[in-house]
Amino acid sequence: MDFIFMLTRSDRTVEDCLELVREIAPLRLGHVGFKDVGVPLPVLERLAQAIRDAGATSYMEVVSTSPEDCLRSARIARNLGIDRLLGGTLVDETLEILAGSPTAYFPFPGRPVGHPTKLGGHAPEIEQHCRTFMRKGCAGADLLAYRATEADPLELVRAARRGLGSGLLIAAGSVTSVEKIRALDAAGADAFTIGSAVFDGSFSPTKGSTLSQLADVLAACGSEAGERRTG
Numbered sequence: 001m002d003f004i005f006m007l008t009r010s011d012r013t014v015e016d017c018l019e020l021v022r023e024i025a026p027l028r029l030g031h032v033g034f035k036d037v038g039v040p041l042p043v044l045e046r047l048a049q050a051i052r053d054a055g056a057t058s059y060m061e062v063v064s065t066s067p068e069d070c071l072r073s074a075r076i077a078r079n080l081g082i083d084r085l086l087g088g089t090l091v092d093e094t095l096e097i098l099a100g101s102p103t104a105y106f107p108f109p110g111r112p113v114g115h116p117t118k119l120g121g122h123a124p125e126i127e128q129h130c131r132t133f134m135r136k137g138c139a140g141a142d143l144l145a146y147r148a149t150e151a152d153p154l155e156l157v158r159a160a161r162r163g164l165g166s167g168l169l170i171a172a173g174s175v176t177s178v179e180k181i182r183a184l185d186a187a188g189a190d191a192f193t194i195g196s197a198v199f200d201g202s203f204s205p206t207k208g209s210t211l212s213q214l215a216d217v218l219a220a221c222g223s224e225a226g227e228r229r230t231g
Helices: 017-023 041-053 067-080 091-098 123-136 153-164 178-187 210-221
Strands: 002-006 031-035 057-062 084-087 104-106 111-113 118-120 140-143 168-171 191-194
Touching (some): 002 057, 031 041, 041 057, 041 067, 057 067, 091 104, 091 123, 104 140, 123 140, 123 153, 140 153, 153 178, 178 210
Parallel strands (some): 002 031, 002 191, 031 057, 057 084, 084 104, 140 168, 168 191
């Protein structure tokens, strides 16, 4: 299972994101992302380039709440050359914006609300949404499993897995422990994101540095799970 390190805290890109890309370089992370809010566009442009220069797959997750802002973020992702755009629910409109670009789209199934985002919806709804995503040409789904307010998180993961078939299932938000990572893996997730739990030290409470937190996350999902791949 892949580990996607999000340069975010409380659903916002951290202001020192560019410094952090340099700091984490020794870990050779293969998957690095950020949110569409928190820093101005010129910083996002430099950040996308820095992730690319590091040889990692780039991710941007949409957490804006208005339709206009969500579609604006999709245009930004395309212009930045982001590899994988996560989030949002305006599937048809977003796919139209991304058409002809290499950016793959992973929308939110269910009913995401608010900021930081919570997830409403039950397993049948999640499964049906994921089937629809694949039929429309999405690459997979971005499931806010541990942000669920109406259902068991792992039931939602299993439902999304059924709906996606061979599509990629990314579990995002509130992944804060080794136990949660292992549970997501067993339920069928292909990847997970962590941001805040690294920055606030809650993933490994006895350790102080960002690099130590990240090393423990990598150990929890397999030592090569978050490293860049060759060949």
